[in-house]
Amino acid sequence: MEVKVSAALDPMSDYAIGIDIGGTKINAGIVHSSGEVELAVSMATLAGVADTSERVTLTLRKLLQEAGSARPGLRFKGIGVGSAGQIDWASGSVRSASELLPGYAGTPLKQLLQSQFAMPVYVDNDVNVLALTEKYLGAGKGMDHFLCVALGTGVGGAVVVNGQLVHGVWGAGGELGHLSVDWKGEPCLCGGQGCLEQYASGTNIARRMAVRLEKAGMGQVPVDSREVFSRWRLGDPLAAEVMQESMSAVGAGLASLIHIFNPHLIVVGGGVADASELFLEGIRRETMSRTMPSMREGVRIEKAYRGNWGGMIGAALQVWEYDMGTHA
Numbered sequence: 001m002e003v004k005v006s007a008a009l010d011p012m013s014d015y016a017i018g019i020d021i022g023g024t025k026i027n028a029g030i031v032h033s034s035g036e037v038e039l040a041v042s043m044a045t046l047a048g049v050a051d052t053s054e055r056v057t058l059t060l061r062k063l064l065q066e067a068g069s070a071r072p073g074l075r076f077k078g079i080g081v082g083s084a085g086q087i088d089w090a091s092g093s094v095r096s097a098s099e100l101l102p103g104y105a106g107t108p109l110k111q112l113l114q115s116q117f118a119m120p121v122y123v124d125n126d127v128n129v130l131a132l133t134e135k136y137l138g139a140g141k142g143m144d145h146f147l148c149v150a151l152g153t154g155v156g157g158a159v160v161v162n163g164q165l166v167h168g169v170w171g172a173g174g175e176l177g178h179l180s181v182d183w184k185g186e187p188c189l190c191g192g193q194g195c196l197e198q199y200a201s202g203t204n205i206a207r208r209m210a211v212r213l214e215k216a217g218m219g220q221v222p223v224d225s226r227e228v229f230s231r232w233r234l235g236d237p238l239a240a241e242v243m244q245e246s247m248s249a250v251g252a253g254l255a256s257l258i259h260i261f262n263p264h265l266i267v268v269g270g271g272v273a274d275a276s277e278l279f280l281e282g283i284r285r286e287t288m289s290r291t292m293p294s295m296r297e298g299v300r301i302e303k304a305y306r307g308n309w310g311g312m313i314g315a316a317l318q319v320w321e322y323d324m325g326t327h328a
Contacts, residue, residue, distance in 0.1 A: 009119050010075035011323075017063065017076055017119075018316030019056060020126060021083040023047055023100040023153035023203075024271075026055055027308065028063045030074070031316035035137045037309060038074075039067055048102045053112055056081075060117065078120035079113055080318035082129030082311045084154065089171030092123035096172075098189045100154055100203070122318040127156035127269075128165050128174065129314035130304060132321060134267045135160060137313070138305025143264045147257055148304070149176055150311075151250070152270035155197040159261060177201070181252040199249035202272045205242060212238045229275045247279065251286025258291050258299055269304025269311075 015038065020027040022045060029040035043059045045052060060079075067074055085097035085104060092110025113121045131148045134140035140148075140160065148158040157176025159166040166173040177197040178190050185194025198204050202225035209228045213221045216238060231239035254266055266287075268280060284301045291299070304310045 008073075008075040009078075011077060013075045013077040015074060015076050016316040016319040017060070017079045018129075018312040018314070019060065019079065019081045019083075020129070020311035020315055021045070021052065021056060021081065022126065022311075023084055026059045027312040028059045029309070029312045029316070030063065030067055030071075030076075031313055033317075033320055035133070035313050035317070037313065039063065039070055040309070040312065041066060045101070047100060047104075052101055052104045053107050053109065056109070057112075057116060060113070076119060077323070078122065078319040079117060080129065080315040081109055081113070081121065081123040082126040082315035082318075083109065083123060084126050084156070086172045086175070087123055087125045087128075089124060089167050092121060095170065098154065100189075120319070120323075122322050124165075124315075124318060125156065125158070125171065125174075126150065126311050126315075127158040127176075128167070129318060130269055130311045131158035131160055131165060131267075131314065132317045133305055133310045133314035135163070136317060138310070139265055139267055139300070139302040145261065145263045146265040146267065147174075147176070147254075147261060147263050148267045148269065149250075149254070150270035150304075151200050151202070151268065151272035153201060153203055155195075155201045155270075161261070176253065176257065179253050179256065181249045181256075196249055196253045200246050200253075200272065202270075205246055205272065208245070209239060209242045212242065225272060226275065229279070233276070233278070243279065243282070247282035247286045250283045251288075251290055254283070254287040254301070255290035258287070258295055262295060263299065266299065266301045267304050268301060269307070271308060273303060274307045 030038040088095040094107040097104040127150045150156045155177030159174040178195045180194045182194030186198045188195035205225045
């Protein structure tokens with residue numbers, strides 16, 4: 001039975017709700033305007049098993065129930081959502097989503113959440129909202145030109161130029177996961193070939209390891225990206241091949257982006273990036289070895305602020321960012 005929840009709206013509140021929707025899990029939290037997380041919950045997305053929008057609603061209701069017990073009377077300025085997939089920024093709907101989220105394309109997220117929770121709702125791509133976290137709280141603070149790359153279930157990106165997120169015509173600007181790093185490479189879910197996502201996402205790191213294990217005569221061994229990292233740290237040569245390929249692919253992609261955007265900074269986030277400092281060091285090395293000396297000078301590659309909470313925090317920060325009209 002659905003539990004009725006009343007979310008109190010206060011346009012002057014210092015608190016907002018942030019939701020980060022990924023292919024594996026949904027994080028939702030109550031976030032202060034300073035970026036501090038007051039309360040957070042996580043639920044599995046259950047992609048392909050359950051309706052993603054229903055899982056989002058369920059996660060929100062769970063958060064609000066817990067908030068009602070922990071902070072009765074707390075009121076909110078609005079709801080901010082950062083979601084996997086391509087988001088039509090004006091309408092707040094999911095314009096396109098890969099097979100990682102079956103049936104998600106076309107979901108009118110903004111409309112659904114506004115009607116259910118009677119609050120202002122802002123929806124953007126999950127890596128764009130991560131860039132807001134970096135802009136105000138993380139390595140991007142005070143930086144007018146920087147990039148964000150998120151290595152998770154898939155690979156996403158965001159571009160900040162002159163302090164503003166680049167959304168493009170309808171919101172898909174910064175789709176860095178589908179930058180081709182090998183024009184003869186593997187086919188991608190997007191229809192392209194040799195996309196960065198095929199080499200650097202957790203899903204594809206695990207897939208490529210499984211292929212190597214099978215070719216080595218070990219049968220069809222179930223493996224996830226965490227196990228690949230673990231094997232790599234223990235000196236497994238097959239895992240080392242997979243990880244070197246991933247670091248090289250990310251390095252090739254980031255070097256191209258440095259040549260295009262001439263940024264101060266590249267922020268690397270997502271569960272894959274959080275897994276190992278050794279991986280981040282490899283990305284730095286591979287990127288700089290592929291970047292012309294004049295353009296790599298002064299460019300920093302840093303880990304995302306607050307790790308996996310960064311997307312949820314940035315989602316909430318939209319409520320203040322857009323309310324103030326600071327985005328074009």
